[in-house]
């Protein structure tokens with residue numbers, strides 16, 4: 121090992137080694153993997169090795185497909201064994217909702233060109249005769265799934281990385297990290313010290329401890345998972361081919377062949393955490409004592425399903441720990457607030473199947489500055505500090521494990537660990553019937569149950585119970601006025617003598633030159649991908665107020681922070697937790713506001729896209745932004761959060777005689793789709809440019825340079841091949857909710873990025889990226905919802921108030 125390395129990767133499990141493989145593939149060969157034991161001696165060596173393409177996210181499914189493609193080719197490429205067995209997989213469905221979940225998955229797979237298929241009992245038994253299927257309705261068959269030998273794969277990847285120049289240092293424990301003044305790190309180990317430009321924390325369940333060495337708390341906690349291997353099963357011996365991996369999610373276990381026996385793994389409802397306060401450094405190549413009592417309930421269910429399993433003895437039990445995150449997805453990316461420090465850890469029982477692809481996208485992120493596909497769903501910035509502390513972290517991790525095989529419904533909100541962040545209206549809104557949702561730690565209203573209606577979501581893939589109540593909220597906002605608590609917005613103040621020129625370079629839109637003006641703008645990466653979607657208000661020549669979505673509070677803050685000049689000419693302050701926000705929207709919103717303020721709120725006195733500080737009732741210093749994501753006359757009222765309740769009561773008092781209602785985020789979703797407003801994370805993100813997303817009007821090509829301009833100019837010159845179109849879908853019984861395939865004849869031509877019932881326009885609306893030649897209004901297409909083909913027509917967007925008169929009323 122040299123005294124310097126460009127990249128020092130802490131951890132020689134599948135994650136760290138796959139990263140070394142991919143970094144060296146991209147030409148970065150000055151890479152060292154530091155492993156305190158042997159390679160794979162953490163969680164990797166004892167994994168069951170299952171590799172599936174099944175995932176609820178489109179991009180993560182692609183990542184899994186990348187992993188499996190790599191594992192498929194690795195043995196041929198290297199001549200080294202990987203144990204890859206492409207035996208296919210079967211997921212059994214015993215309930216109609218499970219069948220719906222699989223139908224939705226088949227649709228998503230179609231978009232990606234993956235061969236998912238629904239099969240009946242006969243086909244299930246043909247592939248796996250060992251099963252008793254009395255209560256089974258059908259199954260999902262994925263022929264390209266299988267399993268690997270995790271240690272062999274890791275060692276093969278390590279061998280290639282070594283051959284390309286990486287160095288792999290075993291028995292070398294990183295003991296301390298110190299940032300170097302000019303960037304990079306001094307890395308201390310129990311053997312030697314080295315200097316690295318970049319440190320990658322790929323330390324699996326030790327990642328939290330290795331995070332602390334750099335002063336960060338990462339939300340990763342170890343949980344134990346068990347599987348067992350049986351004695352020989354005679355029924356296996358006479359089969360013409362190996363059985364596929366079978367998962368029975370309704371009974372919460374998986375099974376595959378292992379030698380002459382079976383390997384059976386349960387996900388018990390009451391899992392066990394282990395060593396929550398820190399994993400011993402010398403826990404190497406070790407297992408935990410078996411705990412069959414914890415899993416005997418699930419094993420009994422497994423024996424009913426696979427009678428041969430009940431008839432044989434248990435040869436061995438593996439009880440091993442792995443690092444879990446609060447949502448069961450790994451942490452990837454540059455850690456905010458720490459320079460030159462990247463994380464790739466917390467794979468939560470999926471490290472083997474994620475490892476190959478995750479290493480690829482992490483390597484691109486490090487080498488090119490961004491991954492070639494949006495990694496938001498695993499981006500470390502999706503969590504704030506709220507997620508890294510117990511009991512929340514532990515409760516969520518246990519919950520994720522216990523529900524590993526539960527049905528994942530659209531719009532589902534899990535109650536565990538809540539409430540966490542509440543604003544002063546929380547109890548009051550619940551008293552008024554609010555059904556709350558969770559976003560970035562915050563409780564926020566989704567919809568309001570009228571008196572006599574239970575304030576709870578029914579979970580379904582079809583028509584949800586709240587639809588009619590959300591419809592009523594939408595109509596009230598369009599016809600009268602509504603109030604929505606949006607305190608969870610991310611909010612920052614950017615100030616300093618260079619603040620304006622700094623933001624000008626980051627923003628694709630032209631910044632206002634007068635105080636009190638608002639602009640909606642995207643911030644782009646150098647490739648023109650949409651990194652942030654924000655509202656900026658010019659408070660003064662050196663002072664800007666920036667508002668982003670709740671979910672992207674840390675993401676957007678980190679993006680801006682990363683570009684801050686070193687000379688201190690600009691400062692960035694996160695004021696999210698200090699500012700309350702109430703949105704007042706609807707044609708009568710002006711009357712409500714006028715009744716509470718002496719300030720001029722007429723259109724002439726307070727035009728659209730302007731901001732002023734006003735008094736509202738007894739609440740002073742309310743920064744009112746005349747802007748509306750609902751597409752109506754309206755204001756966002758930003759104010760000191762301790763006056764939130766006070767301001768709300770004023771609005772109720774003045775508004776109720778005018779028909780004011782509470783509305784929630786579900787209504788907002790429907791209203792914004794009627795206006796075809798884009799949502800970051802669904803319709804827009806780094807995978808799309810504003811030209812493709814139909815946001816050209818927000819690009820000020822003439823203003824001079826900004827990040828992404830060159831790429832956009834090139835794209836404008838060359839032309840785009842896909843664009844975000846608005847479709848009206850003929851469906852009443854099942855709503856699309858994202859990822860459904862869009863079909864031209866039998867050809868898949870796109871997918872739905874977001875969809876909802878447009879309650880006021882009376883249509884089901886879907887946004888979808890389509891080839892430009894199919895995006896002309898009037899084009900007849902189809903959307904496949906839960907396996908059924910529904911007619912869809914491209915329409916001119918927005919469907920509601922296309923001239924924008926209502927906003928400017």
Ligand SMILES: Cc1cc2nc3c(=O)[nH]c(=O)nc-3n(C[C@H](O)[C@H](O)[C@H](O)COP(=O)(O)OP(=O)(O)OC[C@H]3O[C@@H](n4cnc5c(N)ncnc54)[C@H](O)[C@@H]3O)c2cc1C
Nearest residue numbers: 131133135156162163164168169170294324470471472473
């Ligand atoms: C029983 C069980 C079954 C599983 N089955 C599957 C499966 O079927 N399919 C699947 O996809 N996943 C499965 N998993 C999950 C999978 O094993 C893990 O997610 C994966 O191995 C994690 O890889 P990693 O590289 O992040 O962590 P690890 O493999 O734990 O690697 C981290 C490495 O970092 C090293 N390290 C830590 N701190 C330091 C330090 N300070 N200095 C130097 N080195 C350090 C450790 O020694 C360790 O080797 C299973 C897990 C368990 C527990």
